[in-house]
Amino acid sequence: SAADLPNAAHARPALLGLLSKGAHPVQSVGGLFLAADGRAFDVGVYVVAVRRAGHLEYAVFDDVLLRFCREPYVAASEAVGPAAQASWIVDDAYRALWDLPALKATPTGRGALRAIVAAATGAADDAATWAEIERAVGRTLAAVPPAPADGLTRFELLRYDFVLDGAAKPYLAEVNSNPNLQPTSDGHAELLRRVLKWVWASVTDGAAPLP
Numbered sequence: 001s002a003a004d005l006p007n008a009a010h011a012r013p014a015l016l017g018l019l020s021k022g023a024h025p026v027q028s029v030g031g032l033f034l035a036a037d038g039r040a041f042d043v044g045v046y047v048v049a050v051r052r053a054g055h056l057e058y059a060v061f062d063d064v065l066l067r068f069c070r071e072p073y074v075a076a077s078e079a080v081g082p083a084a085q086a087s088w089i090v091d092d093a094y095r096a097l098w099d100l101p102a103l104k105a106t107p108t109g110r111g112a113l114r115a116i117v118a119a120a121t122g123a124a125d126d127a128a129t130w131a132e133i134e135r136a137v138g139r140t141l142a143a144v145p146p147a148p149a150d151g152l153t154r155f156e157l158l159r160y161d162f163v164l165d166g167a168a169k170p171y172l173a174e175v176n177s178n179p180n181l182q183p184t185s186d187g188h189a190e191l192l193r194r195v196l197k198w199v200w201a202s203v204t205d206g207a208a209p210l211p
Helices: 008-017 080-086 108-123 126-144 186-205
Strands: 039-052 055-068 152-164 171-174
Touching: 039 126, 039 171, 039 186, 055 108, 055 126, 055 186, 108 152, 126 152, 126 171, 152 186
Parallel strands: none
Antiparallel strands: 039 055, 039 152, 152 171
């Protein structure tokens, strides 16, 4: 299953400095973390957790938010100043998939993820990567302590952020309990509209119970 990235708070900036740059849209170095168009990225997976009659249920949205760092990695990283290095980290000024020439033709984040996984591994789709992501979600939610039944239904929207290694294996970087719902573009706004409709349907119609 997807694993926690060791020493994530300290390791992530260093790992970003090892990502490659080249003409091919997907790169990695020595099996390290994937880049697309030379840019590091993470995969945001929306999850709704619903506590109903004391039981915890959850659902995983079938599209993703891909966030790419602002600038492609430059190999001579030791000669580049702090401002440029900061642009290699995924932050609030990230680039979306429709900002990247190699991916802008893909209509959804999940479609772009499939293209990235296929280019990196030769797989026909992202089924193995997605199964690992779903297992990671299930295992983290299974660790949530039980609560007494009180007849109320409560829910929370979460965003799980993953990075992928050179074999497209996902590593859980963080669970965001307060994901940003402020759209940064028309494409992002459309994604959020679909997410919120899906959250309402999951809460009212029922999500999947934890095994």
